[in-house]
Amino acid sequence: xxxxxxxxxxxxRWPMEWLGILPFxxxxxxxxxxxxxxxxxxxxxxxxxxxxxxxxxxxxxxxxRAAYWTSIKLSFYTAALGCAVGFAMAAAVVFxxxxxxxxxxxxxxxxxxxxxxxxxxxxxxxATIGPVGxxxxxxxxxxxxNLRAMGFNLLSFWGLVITYLFFQIPLMILIITPALDGLKRxxxxxxxxxxxxxxxxxxxxALPILFPSILGTFALLFANxxxxxxTAFALTGPQLNIVPIKLFAQIRGDVLGNPxxxxxxxxxxxxxxxxANLLYIWLRVRSERWLK
Numbered sequence: 001x002x003x004x005x006x007x008x009x010x011x012x013r014w015p016m017e018w019l020g021i022l023p024f025x026x027x028x029x030x031x032x033x034x035x036x037x038x039x040x041x042x043x044x045x046x047x048x049x050x051x052x053x054x055x056x057x058x059x060x061x062x063x064x065r066a067a068y069w070t071s072i073k074l075s076f077y078t079a080a081l082g083c084a085v086g087f088a089m090a091a092a093v094v095f096x097x098x099x100x101x102x103x104x105x106x107x108x109x110x111x112x113x114x115x116x117x118x119x120x121x122x123x124x125x126x127a128t129i130g131p132v133g134x135x136x137x138x139x140x141x142x143x144x145x146n147l148r149a150m151g152f153n154l155l156s157f158w159g160l161v162i163t164y165l166f167f168q169i170p171l172m173i174l175i176i177t178p179a180l181d182g183l184k185r186x187x188x189x190x191x192x193x194x195x196x197x198x199x200x201x202x203x204x205x206a207l208p209i210l211f212p213s214i215l216g217t218f219a220l221l222f223a224n225x226x227x228x229x230x231t232a233f234a235l236t237g238p239q240l241n242i243v244p245i246k247l248f249a250q251i252r253g254d255v256l257g258n259p260x261x262x263x264x265x266x267x268x269x270x271x272x273x274x275x276a277n278l279l280y281i282w283l284r285v286r287s288e289r290w291l292k
Contacts, residue, residue, distance in 0.1 A: 036270065042263030055264035064246065068268065071226055071243040074157065078164040079221035083214060085165070086172025094180040107177065110170035117167050122234035125163045130154050155236050163235060164228065168221050175220070179213040179287065209287075216283030223276035227269060243269055 046052045058064075093103050129135050131148060139145040153159055183206055191201040229244030238245055243265060250262030 039263050039266045039270065042260055043267035045260055045263075047260060055260050056267075058258075058261055059264055059268060063241070064243075064265070067241045067243045067246045070157070070241055072272075074160060074164070074242060075222045075225040077161050078168050078225045079218050081161070081165055082168030082172045082221050083218050086169045087176055087214065089169070090173045090177045090180055094177060107174065110173045113170040114167050114174060117228060118230035119234040121163065121166060122231050125154060125159075125166075125235065129162075155239075157240065160232055160235060160240065163231060164225050168225065171221060171224065172217055175217045176210075176213060179210055183209065212283040212287035216280040216287065219276040219279040219283070223273040223280070226276070227273050 043055055044051055044053065046054075089106070092098060093106055125133075127133055129147070131154070133154075136147050139147065154162070187205055187209075188201055191205055196204065227244065229248060232240060232242060233245055233248060236245075238249065247262050247265040247269070250258050250265060
């Protein structure tokens with residue numbers, strides 16, 4: 001006699017390939033998503049936990065406005081200089097006829113240097129071109145060149161700009177090199193057939209195609225510099241009025257600190273860096289349509 005009882009359906013099995021990204025998902029949840037949510041909530045809370053807009057209103061003070069403006073200038077200058085120098089170096093490697101053995105070490109060094117920041121980077125620059133650094137003392141004793149007397153001070157705004165370029169330029173090289181590789185040889189040959197010079201090819205063909213990549217990388221470098229705190233604090237201490245240092249002063253637990261104002265400062269940084277990163281992603285998608 002046939003068994004007419006219903007058979008159990010197939011069991012649901014979680015795709016095993018998702019286990020590969022589980023550590024990343026947990027890491028992102030614990031150290032990115034949850035802290036960001038805490039910052040956003042804290043920016044609109046009183047110390048007792050009630051809702052308030054006073055923290056956002058308190059951002060409109062002379063000291064905090066000056067800190068944001070200094071951070072924006074620092075990020076803009078380092079991003080602009082990083083893009084210019086990094087583009088020139090990448091173009092020299094890709095199109096400049098340099099030996100093939102130069103490219104691999106340069107990209108390897110750029111991969112390391114773009115992630116080298118914080119206290120070790122600050123100490124390296126202080127030991128090199130600080131007030132009693134190796135190069136500073138060598139220039140003064142051997143050539144009579146006194147960098148301090150000439151107005152150069154590593155522990156200042158422009159000293160921080162020079163320090164930031166150590167990781168901004170390599171980051172530009174890493175990102176723009178694939179875009180330069182994507183320029184097709186047929187485009188240059190077609191421009192030459194039509195009578196275009198090398199300068200005209202770059203001005204009318206190559207740079208318009210690369211412009212979204214360059215502008216997107218500029219936005220990424222801007223966000224990278226805007227959020228850096230360890231290098232700035234280790235190099236200049238609290239004497240430089242930028243947002244990350246002011247934020248650190250608010251949340252480190254001092255009696256005079258205001259953690260909720262610190263959350264508001266961090267919220268402003270999140271908005272600016274998120275806008276810069278979204279601009280980078282959008283421009284990168286646009287540039288990839290040409291460079292495929």
